[in-house]
Amino acid sequence: MRPDILNPLFTETGALKGVGPGLAKPLDRLGLTRVRDLAYHFPAGWTYRKQVPLLDAADVGQNIIVRLVIVDHKSGGNARAPTRIHGCDAEGNYVSLVFFGRNAGWARKQLPIGEERTISGKLEQYGQELQIIHPDHIVAGGEAVPAIMEPVYPLSEGLTNNRAGQLVAQALEKLPDLPEWIEPGLFAQKGWKGWREALASVHRKEDASLQDRLAYDELFANQLAMRLVRAALDKRRGTPITGDGRLVGQLQMPFALTGAQRRVISEIEGDIAQPRPMLRLLQGDVGSGKTMVALHALLRAVEAGLQGALLAPTEILARQHFANLQKMLAGLPINIAVLTGRDKGRARESTLMGLADGSIHILVGTHAIFQEAVTYKALGLAVIDEQHRFGVSQRLMLSKKGRGVPHLLVMTATPIPRSLALAAYGDMDVSQIDEMPPGRTPVETLVMSQERLGELVDGVARHLSSGKQAFWVCPLVEESEHSDLAAAEQRAAELRLRFGDQVAVIHGRMKGPEKDAVMEAFAAAKTRLLVATTVIEVGVDVPNASLMVVEAADRFGLAQLHQLRGRVGRGSEQSRCILVRSPHIGETARARLALMRETNDGFRIAEEDLKLRGAGEMLGTRQSGDSPFRVATNEQVRELIGAASADARLLLDRDGGLDGARGAAARIALYLFERDAGVATLRSG
Ligand code: ADP
Ligand code: MG
Numbered sequence: 001m002r003p004d005i006l007n008p009l010f011t012e013t014g015a016l017k018g019v020g021p022g023l024a025k026p027l028d029r030l031g032l033t034r035v036r037d038l039a040y041h042f043p044a045g046w047t048y049r050k051q052v053p054l055l056d057a058a059d060v061g062q063n064i065i066v067r068l069v070i071v072d073h074k075s076g077g078n079a080r081a082p083t084r085i086h087g088c089d090a091e092g093n094y095v096s097l098v099f100f101g102r103n104a105g106w107a108r109k110q111l112p113i114g115e116e117r118t119i120s121g122k123l124e125q126y127g128q129e130l131q132i133i134h135p136d137h138i139v140a141g142g143e144a145v146p147a148i149m150e151p152v153y154p155l156s157e158g159l160t161n162n163r164a165g166q167l168v169a170q171a172l173e174k175l176p177d178l179p180e181w182i183e184p185g186l187f188a189q190k191g192w193k194g195w196r197e198a199l200a201s202v203h204r205k206e207d208a209s210l211q212d213r214l215a216y217d218e219l220f221a222n223q224l225a226m227r228l229v230r231a232a233l234d235k236r237r238g239t240p241i242t243g244d245g246r247l248v249g250q251l252q253m254p255f256a257l258t259g260a261q262r263r264v265i266s267e268i269e270g271d272i273a274q275p276r277p278m279l280r281l282l283q284g285d286v287g288s289g290k291t292m293v294a295l296h297a298l299l300r301a302v303e304a305g306l307q308g309a310l311l312a313p314t315e316i317l318a319r320q321h322f323a324n325l326q327k328m329l330a331g332l333p334i335n336i337a338v339l340t341g342r343d344k345g346r347a348r349e350s351t352l353m354g355l356a357d358g359s360i361h362i363l364v365g366t367h368a369i370f371q372e373a374v375t376y377k378a379l380g381l382a383v384i385d386e387q388h389r390f391g392v393s394q395r396l397m398l399s400k401k402g403r404g405v406p407h408l409l410v411m412t413a414t415p416i417p418r419s420l421a422l423a424a425y426g427d428m429d430v431s432q433i434d435e436m437p438p439g440r441t442p443v444e445t446l447v448m449s450q451e452r453l454g455e456l457v458d459g460v461a462r463h464l465s466s467g468k469q470a471f472w473v474c475p476l477v478e479e480s481e482h483s484d485l486a487a488a489e490q491r492a493a494e495l496r497l498r499f500g501d502q503v504a505v506i507h508g509r510m511k512g513p514e515k516d517a518v519m520e521a522f523a524a525a526k527t528r529l530l531v532a533t534t535v536i537e538v539g540v541d542v543p544n545a546s547l548m549v550v551e552a553a554d555r556f557g558l559a560q561l562h563q564l565r566g567r568v569g570r571g572s573e574q575s576r577c578i579l580v581r582s583p584h585i586g587e588t589a590r591a592r593l594a595l596m597r598e599t600n601d602g603f604r605i606a607e608e609d610l611k612l613r614g615a616g617e618m619l620g621t622r623q624s625g626d627s628p629f630r631v632a633t634n635e636q637v638r639e640l641i642g643a644a645s646a647d648a649r650l651l652l653d654r655d656g657g658l659d660g661a662r663g664a665a666a667r668i669a670l671y672l673f674e675r676d677a678g679v680a681t682l683r684s685g
Contacts, residue, residue: 002671003667003668003671005176005178005668006036006176006668006671006672008035008174008175008176009034009035009036009039009174009175009176009672010034010035010036011034011035011174012033012034012035013027013032013033013034013035013037013038013167014027016035016167016170016171017170018163018166018167019167022158023158023159023163025158026155026156026157026158026159027156027159029156030154030155030156030159032167035170035171035174036171036672038167038168038170038171039168039171039172039175039199040199040214040630040631041153041154041164041168042202042203042211043151043152043153043202043203043206044152044153044154045151045152046149046150046151046152046206047063047136047149047150047151047152048063048148048149049062049063049064049065049120049146049147049148049149049150050062050063050064050065050148051064051065051066051145051148052064052065052066053066053067053089053090054066054089054090054091054093055089055093055094055095055123055130056093057125057130059123060123060124060125060130061122061123061124062122062123063120063121063122063123063136064120064121064122064123065118065119065120065137065145065146065148066089066095066118066119066120067089067090067116067117067118068087068088068089068095068116068117068118068119069087069088069114069115069116070085070086070087070111070112070113070114070115070116070117071086071087071088071094071113072085072086072113073085073086073108073111073113074086075104076104082098082099082100082104083098083099083100083104083107083108084096084097084098084099084131085097085098085099085107085108085111087111087117087119093130094129094130095123095129095130095131095132096126096129096130096131096132097111097119097121097131097132097135098131098132098133098134099133099134100133100134103134107138110138111138115140116140116141117138117139117140117141118137118138118139118141118145118146119132119135119137119138119139120135120136120137120146121133121134121135121136121137136161136162137162149206150165151165151168151203151204153165153168168203169203172199172200172203175196175199175200176196177194177196178195178196178665178668178672179661179664179665179668180194180195180662180665181217181220181662181665181666181668181669182213182216182217182220182647183647183650183651183655183662186643186647190212190213192212192213192216193210193213195213195214195217198210198213198214199214202214211631211636212636212640214631215629215631215632215633215636215637215640216632216636216640216643216644217631217669217672217673218629218630218631218632218673219423219629219632219636219637219640219641219644220644220647220648220666220669221669221670221672221673221675221678222423222628222629222644222673222675223422223426223427223641223644223645223647223648224648224651224652224666224669224670224675224678225670225675225676225678225679225681226425226426226427226648226678227426227427227648227649227652228652228678228681228682229395229396229426229678229681230279230426230427231652231681232681233277233395233396233399233405234276234277236277236399236404236405237275237276237277237404237405238272238274238275238276238277238278238380238402238404238405238406238407239275239304239306239378239380239402239403239404240272240273240274240275240304241272241273241300241301241304241306241380241381241407242273242300242304243299243300243301243302243303243304244303245303246303247299247302247303247332247333247334248296248299248300248303250331250332251295251299251328251329251332252328252330252331253292253328255437257289257292258289258433258435258436258437258438259435260284260288260432260433260434260435261289261292261293261433261435263431264282264284264293264431264432264433265293265296265297267280267429267431268280268282268293268296268297268409268431269296269297269300271407271429272297272300272301272380272381272407275404277399277404277405277406277407277408278381278407278408278409278429279408279425279426279428279429280408280409280410280428280429280430280431281410281411281412281416281421281425281428281429281430281431282294282409282410282411282412282430282431282432282433283411283412283413283416283430283431283432283433284411284413284432284433284434285413285433285436285566285600285602286413286562286563286565286566286567286602287436287437287440287566287569287570288413288433288435288436288437289433289437290385290411290413290433291321291324291325291385293411293433294310294383294385294409294411295325295328297381297383297409298310298362298381298383299334300381301380301381301407302334302361302362304380305378306378306379306380306381306403307355307358307360307361307362307363307376307377307378307379307380308361308362308363308379308380308381308382308383309362309363309364309365309369309370309376309379309381309382309383309406310325310362310363310364310365310382310383310385311365311366311367311369311370311382311383311384311385312364312365312366312385312386313366313385313386314366315340315341315342315366315512315515316515316516316519317385317386318338318340318364318365318366319338319340319512319516320519320541321364321385322336322338322364324541325362325364329362334361334362335354335359335360335361335362336360336361336362336363336364337351337354337355337360337362337363337364338351338363338364338365339351339363339364339365339366339368339369339374340365340366340368340512341366341368342512342513343368351363352373352374352375355374355375355376355377356375356376356377357377358377358378363376370382370394370397370398370401374401375401376401376402378402378403379401379402379403379406380402380403380406380407381406381407381408381409382398382401382402382406382407382408382409383408383409383410383411384408384409384410384411385411386411386412386413386414395408396680410425410428413563413566413602414559414562414563414602414606416606417603417606417607417610417638418642419610419637419638419641419642420610420637422641422642422645423628423629423637423641424628426645427645427649439572440569440570440572441569441572441573441574441575442569442600443565443566443568443569443575443576443577443600444574444575444576444577445565445576445577445578445579445596445597446576446577446578446579446597447553447578447579447581447593447594447596447597448578448579448580448581449580449581449582449583450551450552450580450581450582450583451583453580456549456578456580457495457498459578460472460499460529460547460549461498461499463546463547464499464502464528464529468528468544468545468546468547469522469525469528469529469530469542469544469545469546469547470528470529470530470545470546470547470548470549471529471530471532471545471547471548471549471567471568472491472495472529472530472531472532472548472549472551473532473533473534473548473549473550473551473564474487474488474491474531474532474533474551475487475551475552475555487533488505488507488531488532488533489505489507491531491551492504492505492531495529495531499528499529501527502527502528502529503527503528503529503531504518504521504522504527504529504530504531505518505530505531505532506518506519506530506531506532506533507532507533508533518530522542522545523542525544530545534556534560534564541567541570542567542570543570543571544571545567545568545570546568546569546571546573546574546575546576547568547575547576547577547578548564548565548567548568548575548576548577548578549578549580550564550565550577550578550579550580551580552580552581552582553579553580553581553593553596554581554582554585554589554592554593555582557609558592558595558596558605558606558608558609559602559605559606559609561579561596561605562596562602562605562606564577565577565596579593579596579597581593592608595608610634610638630673651663651666658682667682670682
């Protein structure tokens with residue numbers, strides 16, 4: 001149950017003074033449904049005003065506050081022309097107050113002829129006249145004079161800044177005094193203010209550092225929730241997996257494992273042999289051989305009489321993993337199946353039955369494999385491949401699928417900076433494959449202007465005629481899958497004029513079987529130039545394809561480019577990646593492409609990407625600004641999440657957990673930020 005002390009904050013904004021039905025929509029659009037949301041509706045900027053005794057053309061361009069006597073009203077004559085209301089200062093200088101549209105009638109009432117008013121607004125020059133269009137404040141004698149400094153709030157049609165300010169002020173009056181949840185040492189070291197004071201000052205003063213404490217609160221609630229979920233899952237225990245090696249021993253591998261693969265496999269084996277469910281992040285650059293590591297772990301589970309599941313982010317990848325594993329497992333007494341959203345009817349039923357009765361040992365698929373209807377006889381290990389959005393709530397869901405809580409291995413080639421990994425997964429163990437299989441030559445990256453496309457196509461022709469294959473990735477068009485598709489199809493048509501039916505095209509709009517057919521034909525070298533949208537971003541493995549062209553590369557994220565580039569360089573010969581840039585790009589875009597040319601170091605690229613694009617986008621939600629956090633900016637996530645994580649650990653391990661005094665305060669923070677998963681663990685005990 002939500003602590004009572006938070007009730008005033010969770011009052012609906014509709015219950016505030018002066019909020020009629022007209023405001024409901026704009027408030028809703030801005031996500032301001034509760035008093036809490038208003039208190040956290042931070043200014044987007046500030047208006048500074050100059051209080052002047054007299055009108056002066058030298059102040060044009062400034063926001064001024066001035067006292068005037070209203071001298072006349074001039075209506076515009078027709079509906080579109082503005083109403084001009086003249087006022088004059090103590091020395092008889094005039095200013096024209098200009099009102100358009102429906103505001104005019106209201107303005108006449110506010111500014112009766114002969115009365116004195118204090119008004120504020122931006123002074124402009126209009127011909128010979130001074131004017132102020134739509135003054136932002138009109139104040140009669142006796143009322144408070146407009147502030148010298150005023151916050152400018154994010155607004156939506158129907159909500160004016162004045163009204164937003166009033167509502168925020170009402171919300172701030174209702175703030176309860178909450179006990180402090182931040183660890184005292186840290187609190188003192190940072191010199192932060194208490195919660196209520198910090199929140200109020202954000203609306204009173206332009207000082208970005210005031211927001212740090214508030215961002216920290218959100219990060220702390222997030223980290224606490226993650227730890228609580230982890231603790232709850234630990235309590236429920238997993239099943240220790242100690243295989244006898246009989247299956248792993250039979251595996252026919254065409255190569256020896258790299259040292260890094262062996263090390264990582266033993267780290268994983270050490271984890272899953274424990275009753276505490278594993279929670280491990282496996283990072284390894286594209287092509288470093290993560291699949292083999294996953295396969296070893298899955299086989300261990302099967303040796304121990306349990307089932308394993310491998311989750312891929314897309315249909316294509318799921319099917320490709322399935323085909324690969326099937327090949328590698330040929331001859332072993334193992335039953336492996338695939339399940340995606342596309343599988344329906346009988347086939348699906350029979351897979352579901354096999355999972356429930358345990359006759360299927362390993363399941364590969366998309367998120368469908370963890371859906372409600374899928375029950376496992378004894379799921380012991382889940383491997384998540386390239387899926388950034390597998391957060392806390394998915395983990396709780398997964399925990400219901402196993403015999404005990406399944407061990408969890410998350411694999412990623414986009415090296416997630418630690419700050420981001422903490423935000424997305426909480427404090428998990430990390431293994432790293434920091435060594436490439438032998439015999440790989442790093443991909444050579446070139447940047448080329450779109451203007452040289454003709455030469456580029458000649459280069460592709462030479463490449464194809466030497467018997468090799470290539471990818472051609474088409475521009476990513478923001479916000480429209482449809483135009484992505486059009487771009488890819490158009491490019492494919494153009495390339496077909498030159499290369500005929502060597503050209504194939506693949507994109508996200510194609511039906512599953514159609515995509516599979518295209519991929520199969522390309523893998524079998526029946527087609528040689530694969531024109532694609534970013535659906536090939538991860539995983540697709542065709543070693544003979546040693547050239548990749550990426551059009552409009554400047555529109556891609558760096559981590560995404562790095563992923564794409566990883567599709568080539570899988571065979572033994574020198575591969576090339578050509579980043580085609582738009583003819584006119586800015587400094588930053590240039591620098592980013594240069595970085596891609598200089599380095600193959602996924603970590604450096606990821607850090608750079610985080611700086612430029614932000615957490616939401618890197619976590620896979622794509623829209624920038626769609627961060628998992630409402631208060632904390634990307635920068636604050638980077639700077640503060642480590643401390644928040646450590647603080648949450650201190651609270652639970654040293655300071656008596658949630659039952660101590662600080663714990664009671666921390667519970668409040670969890671509810672304040674509605675960290676549902678964490679809150680759910682509080683409820684369940
Ligand atoms: P990723 O880490 O990107 O998922 P994969 O698991 O797809 O990489 O492996 C990339 C390629 O490297 C595959 O063709 C795989 O068979 C091969 N591979 C994996 N491990 C080794 C190894 N130790 N030696 C040689 N080739 C390997
Ligand atoms: Mg992979």
